[in-house]
Amino acid sequence: xxxxxxxxTSSTFGRWRREREKERQTExxxxxxxxxxQGRIAQLRDDPxxxxxxxxxxxxxxxxxxxxxxxxxxxxxxxxxxxMLAVLLYIGLVFYSPLLSVQTIRVEGASLLDSxxxxxxxxxxxxxxxxxxxxxxxxxLIDQEHVLRGVQIEAHPPHELVVTxxxxxxxxxxxxxxxxxxxxxxxxxxxxxxxxxxxNVPLVDVGQEVPQDSAAxxxxxxxxxxxxxxxxxxxxxxxxxxxxxxNLTLKDGVVVQWGTAEESDLKAxxxxxxxxxxxxDQSKTAQQGRAANKVNTYDVSSPxxxxxx
Numbered sequence: 185x186x187x188x189x190x191x192x193t194s195s196t197f198g199r200w201r202r203e204r205e206k207e208r209q210t211e212x213x214x215x216x217x218x219x220x221x222q223g224r225i226a227q228l229r230d231d232p233x234x235x236x237x238x239x240x241x242x243x244x245x246x247x248x249x250x251x252x253x254x255x256x257x258x259x260x261x262x263x264x265x266x267x268m269l270a271v272l273l274y275i276g277l278v279f280y281s282p283l284l285s286v287q288t289i290r291v292e293g294a295s296l297l298d299s300x301x302x303x304x305x306x307x308x309x310x311x312x313x314x315x316x317x318x319x320x321x322x323x324x325l326i327d328q329e330h331v332l333r334g335v336q337i338e339a340h341p342p343h344e345l346v347v348t349x350x351x352x353x354x355x356x357x358x359x360x361x362x363x364x365x366x367x368x369x370x371x372x373x374x375x376x377x378x379x380x381x382x383x384n385v386p387l388v389d390v391g392q393e394v395p396q397d398s399a400a401x402x403x404x405x406x407x408x409x410x411x412x413x414x415x416x417x418x419x420x421x422x423x424x425x426x427x428x429x430x431n432l433t434l435k436d437g438v439v440v441q442w443g444t445a446e447e448s449d450l451k452a453x454x455x456x457x458x459x460x461x462x463x464x465d466q467s468k469t470a471q472q473g474r475a476a477n478k479v480n481t482y483d484v485s486s487p488x489x490x491x492x493x
Contacts, residue, residue: 189389192350194411287318287343294373296331296351296366306347322347331374355408356388356422358395369405371395386419386432402425403445407432410448443485450486458482458490 221493289306291299305325309317322335326349336348336389352368357380359365366374366383371394380387390398404422407430411419419440421433440453459482466476483491 206453248273281313282311282461283312284342286312286314286345288345290344291349292346292353293349296354297326297328297349302326302347306345309345314341314343314345317345330372354385355405355416356385356395356401357383358388358390358401360390360392368394369409371398371405373399380491384417386416386422388422399427403427404430406445407442407448407451410452412452415452415456415459439481441481441483441485447487451487454484454490455482458484458492462492481488 189465198265227316280289286309289303289309291302291306299396301304304326305321308325311319315439317337319335319337322337323329324330325371326335331351332349333352334350336350338346338348342348352370352372352374354366354374355369356367357364357377358367359380364377364380366377377383388395388401388404388408390401393401395401404424408416408419408422418434418436420435422430423433424430428444430442430445434440440455442448462479469476479492481491481493483493
């Protein structure tokens, strides 16, 4: 038993020694590899050609850094070029392309002028891009500055142009040199008519004075401009024997004593209320079978104490 135990112990010790020897040889080989690697690195450091390689790497790095901002600049230039191209295309499409050219012209607001004749005068605009047409060009083609206060144009893409006329407002008819002339509140001639019948503005006598230079006309015109259209169309004649004695004669023969041109807006409102009250009273009286009292005169020369007679 002692002999077998000794042999077993000896065998175990032998294996351990052999394994230990192998590990030591492995460590020695590893250390040798490390020393060899360190030697190669040292040789590379001492090699003069290595400086050239490092310089080349640094040059490539610097070139790359320079290229980066150049690349950004190139992108910005490309973007700007694309934007400018889009702008040029838009301008060409909107201002020069027949895709948005005028083919139809519609005239609105014509009273003194004939809308058909105005449309004919605007024919040269057809084929012109809508965006290239302005108020001034339209007014020049119509060529009726004495009638127009202005025009308003409105584009209805793709091909329609709407022109709204802003005509002067007729307020009176002047009889001079055997002619009847319709004028506005400034005395500007709007048109000639054969007679004053059928014209819904009153006849104003200014003698031989030019309406634009006549103080009497300006006085009467201020009064007529204050009247609502419902009353203005009823006035047959307006006369001013002096600046403090303005009288209106209605188509039914009733006289309106206006006095001066002062407070004309208030006087117009008072006259409107008086005429409405008289109509209501006459209507009630007629319903009751009684004869209505006829009013021959409205006196609004003192608008706060008006009188009817």
